[in-house]
Amino acid sequence: MRQNQPAMHTDVLIAGGGIGGLAAGLACARAGCHVRLYERAEAFAEVGAGIQLGPNVVRVLQGWGLEPALRQVAAFPARLQVRHALSGAELGVLPLGSTSVQRYGAPYATVHRADLQQLLLNALQQRDAVWLHTGRTVQRYVESHGAIGLSLEDGLDVEGDVLIAADGLWSPLRQQLLGDGPPRVTGHLAYRALLPQASLPAALRCQQVTVWLGPKLHVVQYPVRGGEWLNIVAIVQGHVHGGLEDWDHAAHAADLQAALVHSCAPLRELIAAVPAWRLWVLCDRAPLSGADPMARGRVALLGDAAHPMRPYLAQGAGMAIEDAAELGRQVALVDGVLDVPTLLRRYALNRWQRNARVQARAMRNGEIFHLQGPMAWARDRALRLLGERLLDLPWLYRGA
Ligand SMILES: Cc1cc2nc3c(=O)[nH]c(=O)nc-3n(C[C@H](O)[C@H](O)[C@H](O)COP(=O)(O)OP(=O)(O)OC[C@H]3O[C@@H](n4cnc5c(N)ncnc54)[C@H](O)[C@@H]3O)c2cc1C
Numbered sequence: 001m002r003q004n005q006p007a008m009h010t011d012v013l014i015a016g017g018g019i020g021g022l023a024a025g026l027a028c029a030r031a032g033c034h035v036r037l038y039e040r041a042e043a044f045a046e047v048g049a050g051i052q053l054g055p056n057v058v059r060v061l062q063g064w065g066l067e068p069a070l071r072q073v074a075a076f077p078a079r080l081q082v083r084h085a086l087s088g089a090e091l092g093v094l095p096l097g098s099t100s101v102q103r104y105g106a107p108y109a110t111v112h113r114a115d116l117q118q119l120l121l122n123a124l125q126q127r128d129a130v131w132l133h134t135g136r137t138v139q140r141y142v143e144s145h146g147a148i149g150l151s152l153e154d155g156l157d158v159e160g161d162v163l164i165a166a167d168g169l170w171s172p173l174r175q176q177l178l179g180d181g182p183p184r185v186t187g188h189l190a191y192r193a194l195l196p197q198a199s200l201p202a203a204l205r206c207q208q209v210t211v212w213l214g215p216k217l218h219v220v221q222y223p224v225r226g227g228e229w230l231n232i233v234a235i236v237q238g239h240v241h242g243g244l245e246d247w248d249h250a251a252h253a254a255d256l257q258a259a260l261v262h263s264c265a266p267l268r269e270l271i272a273a274v275p276a277w278r279l280w281v282l283c284d285r286a287p288l289s290g291a292d293p294m295a296r297g298r299v300a301l302l303g304d305a306a307h308p309m310r311p312y313l314a315q316g317a318g319m320a321i322e323d324a325a326e327l328g329r330q331v332a333l334v335d336g337v338l339d340v341p342t343l344l345r346r347y348a349l350n351r352w353q354r355n356a357r358v359q360a361r362a363m364r365n366g367e368i369f370h371l372q373g374p375m376a377w378a379r380d381r382a383l384r385l386l387g388e389r390l391l392d393l394p395w396l397y398r399g400a
């Protein structure tokens with residue numbers, strides 16, 4: 001009965017070594033826990049794509065002492081500009097850079113996913129009592145006698161005090177815990193590309209975040225790797241055939257170019273300059289409606305396993321990192337009085353409403369971004385009049 005032992009540390013098991021799992025590992029290690037993380041892939045490897053980190057997320061990384069490492073790999077755009085995809089006209093601007101630091105105490109960063117993952121991995125590897133296992137697929141858990149056991153596909157069974165399921169959108173552990181079926185297909189497709197700015201004509205290079213809004217589509221571009229690379233994501237409506245879980249498909253540039261055929265010349269030129277695209281089928285779940293699905297007993301869901309969302313607020317990984325920070329705060333309190341289920345319940349109670357709000361706002365953004373006809377005209381007018389006031393989100397960027 002682990003509960004009654006005078007344990008010197010809490011044993012945390014983590015399924016999944018994406019950004020969420022690694023962040024959770026770091027937060028728990030910083031809280032003095034022993035951490036064993038199991039990742040199904042043979043190596044910790046993120047897809048070749050960028051990620052935006054709002055000041056709410058950068059502040060968490062600052063708290064973990066990671067800002068110097070982030071400064072070496074990220075870009076820190078001075079502004080976000082919204083443009084009309086058809087006319088090219090500017091609709092609104094949100095100052096980032098020093099304005100973000102003044103308002104929210106941290107900059108707005110854009111980073112290559114692999115760089116963010118490596119930064120978290122480096123920090124984890126510098127800590128004692130952390131064991132990272134790749135090529136290990138988690139199958140199921142068994143909770144009993146004040147402990148949690150984990151069965152791996154290769155026959156190994158391990159035991160700990162806490163299980164963090166950070167196994168992503170298709171989380172098998174979520175299915176064991178909640179049994180609520182697969183995520184839903186949104187009908188939106190994401191074409192992604194990452195390329196050196198030097199490979200682009202000078203007019204297409206860009207050091208700001210630009211969001212292009214058009215009927216049933218939008219495109220986002222921003223710099224990564226200190227500004228040397230450009231990340232581009234084009235979202236269109238449609239479906240693909242084939243295995244959804246292999247959500248990274250080779251894409252046909254001609255399909256994307258056809259979807260953007262009526263766009264303004266600068267946007268068409270940017271899309272045409274990309275040599276290769278990857279394609280993602282975007283899936284999500286309805287926003288959380290309570291704390292219960294985020295933690296039960298000794299199992300906590302985190303990141304996309306808990307609250308997968310559309311990427312239209314650029315906060316999915318951000319919420320995983322915020323989840324991790326909260327989990328770290330709670331596991332630090334495990335002692336003879338406050339037990340693991342109580343503390344995981346507190347984690348869920350402290351996190352679910354913010355995650356639900358971000359999920360809902362991301363869905364709404366998708367609808368607003370893709371408006372057509374008179375509704376699009378009204379959106380554009382509102383953006384022109386109120387720009388910064390609509391684009392700035394203090395409730396989000398101030399943090400949890
Ligand atoms: C087009 C697009 C753009 C986005 N842009 C942004 C952005 O700008 N900002 C932002 O914050 N977020 C963004 N997101 C969201 C972000 O990518 C996700 O929310 C985030 O990566 C989720 O991290 P995770 O660790 O929870 O899940 P994942 O990254 O999916 O990691 C899960 C890990 O678990 C492993 N795993 C799965 N099953 C098992 C098993 N049985 N055993 C062991 N390991 C297992 C997987 O191999 C994987 O490594 C975007 C998403 C998309 C699709």
